[in-house]
Amino acid sequence: MHPRDLLDEAMAGMLARPVRSALTTLGTVLGITTLVITLGVAATAGNQIVGRFDELVATSVTVEVPEDAAKPLVGWDAVAQVTRLRGVTSAEALGESKKSANLSVRSNNLLDPTRVTDQTLSVVAAGPALPAAVKGRLLQGRFYDAGHLARKDPVVVLGQQAAKMLGVTRLDRAPAVFIGNHAYTVIGILGDLRREKNLAGAVLVPPTIGKRFGLTTVTRVLINTSLGAADLIARQAPLALSPGNEGMLQVLSPPSPTRARDGVQDDVNALFLILGLVSLVVGAVGIANVTLVTVMERVSEIGLRRSLGAARRHIAAQFLLESTLTGLTGGVIGASLGVAAIVAVSAAKHWTPVLDARLAVAAPLAGALVGLLAGLYPALRAARMEPVDALR
Structure with a gap:
């Protein structure tokens, strides 16, 4: 056929x-x-x-600075060198120590037998760009700036959980918290942290005030990068922060979920x-x-x-x-x-x-x-x- x-x-x-x-x-x-x-x-x-x-690809880099070094390896002003790197969106330094991890903090100087006025909180020194570095937002008030640092103003910013524990709910009357024998004005409450969520229960102080609690050196640097730049920044950040001592810094960069x-x-x-x-x-x-x-x-x-x-x-x-x-x-x-x-x-x-x-x-x-x-x-x-x- x-x-x-x-x-x-x-x-x-x-x-x-x-x-x-x-x-x-x-x-x-x-x-x-x-x-x-x-x-x-x-x-x-x-x-x-x-x-x-891709949105979750590692964009967060943490640089750990050893505390037991013979001399300070990273200065508070060294963060400016990191922010100049191409691909860095935000960065800030933190200062922590074991001595400042459990300090007695109270919201007033009165002894009230009916309530607990003292709370054991961590005091952390941080630079002015911390909200962007931890990807958080100010629920109330403002964060301290370069002017507060220059004047050495006794101001603090409370984490959301720390403010709740101390009973600080309003900032319009300039409330104060007492750390030791000194009073510090609360100017802001930081919350909704997407990074370093443990800071929600901390008292954040400027580096100039942190010296009173032994927070004289930088112990960590938080860096946020644009998509795809984390690996490169993880290699460049130690050199930018401490030229000549980059080998002593430890870089933590989460693996890519490819x-x-x-x-x-x-x-x-x-x-x-x-x-x-x-x-x-x-x-x-x-x-x-x-x-x-x-x-x-x-x-x-x-x-x-x-x-x-x-x-x-x-x-x-x-x-x-x-x-x-x-x-x-x-x-x-x-x-x-x-x-x-x-x-x-x-x-x-x-x-x-x-x-x-x-x-x-x-x-x-x-x-x-x-x-x-x-x-x-x-x-x-x-x-x-x-x-x-x-x-x-």
């Missing part, structure tokens, strides 16, 4: 029952559409997951791929059932063609081509609907659609392959019919 005649016969068989052919194609359309949507949405969602992970990000993206893609393949199998079963029913209804046609000289391979090729064309048609329609659905979902979620051109080409071919495999058994069954039995 000439290939063109075989194609004409297959097309005639499909168009002879247009409603049934449309319903049969619908199964493949749904399967391919689901497959394209799931793979496309998986790629798009995976891209969003990658974006979320491996975890790739693993999550692969898991999402695998999950959606399984769902798409299940939908495609359902469509293939539908094609196989309808094609088998078609073969049983066309027994007389098969017998007549066999009696007129058609070979078994001609009968098998006709039904295989019919099912393949059904699958191909469903694949083309399904791929088009799937791409449109991906774009619609991405627009609704304000995502960037990720479309693989290979998927748009492979989807119709997958539909044709599904149709071919689904029509294999019905075609072989039709080819095995004897002309006499079929005509009877």
